[in-house]
Amino acid sequence: MSPQPRILDVGCGRKKYPGSVGIDMSPAGQADVLCDWTRTPFADSTFDEVRLIHMIEEVDDIFRVLAEAHRVAKPGARVVIMTPHYTDHASYCSPAHRWHLSSFSLWFFSEKPAEYDYYAPAQFRERRVHVTLLRIWRALGLQFLINHFRWFRKFWEYYLCFVIRGKTVEWELEVVK
C-alpha cells in the first residue's frame, strides 16, 4: 500500500480539507498550526498537495504566498487554488479582499517573460483552469463553453463577463523544481 498523500490546507478556517494538515492565523478554526502564510514551519518538499481555497484574494503578496507553497511542496506536487472571479459579487462582499482576479491572473506561471523571474521566481505548470458561473448561465451551457474552449474563455473575459458574470476560478498547478 502506498503511504497516504500529505496534504497542506493553507488558510483552512473551519472547513479543513479531510486528512490534511491545516494552517491558519486564527485559533478559532480547525488549524493544526498557527503561522504566517509566508513563513510556515515545514521542511522543503514536504507535501504532495497544497490547497489555497479562498485565501489568495486576502493576502498581502500573492507571489510570496505561492513561493512558500512551492517551497513546501514536492516536485510534481499539485497546488489547488480557488478564488472569486472579479465579476462575482463575492469578490466585493468582504472588506478583507485585497485582490480582484480573473481566470488569466496566473498566466505568467505558464508563459513567463524573462524579466518576471524577478517578481515570481517559483515555477509552476498550469494543469487545469476551471471557471464556475451562476446557475442561469450554467443551464444555458456557457460554463461548459468557457471550460472547454480556451478561446471562448478569453472572449468571455474580454467582452462578456460583466454581463454573464463569473463566480469562482479554480486552478490546478503542478510544482516544477
Place this chain on the structure above:
Amino acid sequence: MPRILDVGCGPTKYPGSIGLDMNPSTAADVLCHLDHGGLPFRDNSFDQLRAEHIIEHVADIIATMEEFHRVTKPGGTIFIATPHYTDFSSFRDPTHRWHLNTYSFLYFYPGGMHGRDMWYTKVRMREVKLNLRLLNLWRALGFEFLVNRSRFFRQFWEHYLSFVIRGKLMEFTFEVIK
C-alpha cells in the same frame, strides 16, 4: 535635449530617457522601489515624466503622484498609461492594486473635486490630453472615436455603458502646475 524620466521602464526604456525600475533585469539606469521612499532626484529635474502601467501597482497613488510632481518642472508633462477598470488587463495581474477610470485623477486637478481643490494633497496638474482606447469591436463601431471626441459622451459612457462597451487603456498627459 529635454530631460525625460521613464518610471518603471521595464525592458523597453523610452528612447532618450533615464530609466528607473525596481527590477535589475530591465533597461533601468536607476534602481528604486516606489513604495520604499521617494525618487532619488532633486525638485524640478525633468521636463517629462512617463509612467506606463505603473500607477496601478503602487501602494499609495497619492504619495507616488506627489513624488512625480516634485521632480517634474513647472509646466512639464507627466504621461500616465494605465488600464481602464473595465478592461480584462486590470484583473489579469495579481499585483494590480487599483482599478481606475477616466476620472480617477480629478483628485489632482484645480477645482477637480466638485469645484474645490482636494485638500489632502498639494499636487496640482491639468489634463492636457486623454486618449482612451477600446477593444477592436467597439473601435470598429465608432465608440472609441466618440468617447475621445466628446466629453459629454465619455461621461455617458462611464456612467451607463462601460460594463458592456468595455474600456481598454487610458493614456493621460498632464501639465504640472506649481
